[in-house]
Amino acid sequence: MTLYPYSYAVLRAVPRVERGEFVNVGVIIYCQDLDFLRTAVHIDTGRIRALDHGANVELIEHAARAVLDACEQPVGSNRENSGLVIRFGMLTAPRSTVLQPSPVHVGLTSDPAATLDQLMRRLVLPPD
Known part of the structure; x- marks a missing residue:
């Protein structure tokens, strides 16, 4: 089995x-x-509203959709499309908005899709 290095960041909803x-x-x-x-992405409205009962969940969902879209298809100017590493860097750059990335972490994987599922279960989804 060949292992490949990967990088990841957790997306955080920051209602205030x-x-x-x-909330991850x-x-x-x-x-x-x-x-x-x-x-x-898995947006748990109840957890977000526990931090701020008036949170604009639609705005958070819109921001999350923009990240999903940026990963799925080329967007924007030529500079933004110069490679996946540039896009990953732009998506994980620190920002002060309602959707913020965590610091970038690294690991090794033989199957990044399966690793994404594992990270979601461990870091985002509620426990079973």
Whole structure:
């Protein structure tokens, strides 16, 4: 079995940016050797509203959809489409918005799609 290095970041919903509280809502994973960039998202409205009962969940969902779209198809200017590594870097750059990436972490995988599923179960989805 061949192992490939990958990088990932957790997507965090931050309903009140000034408070800095967040709920994990997704994972972005990038594996350069396999030309793989994908995001998975699960938005738990109840958990978000527990931080802020007036949270704009539609705005968070819209921001998450933009990340999903950016991983699935070329978007924007030529600079943005110069490669998956550039796109991953842009998607994981620190920002102060309602959807923020965690710091980037690394690992090894033989199957990045399966690893994305494992990361979602471990870091985002509620426990069984």
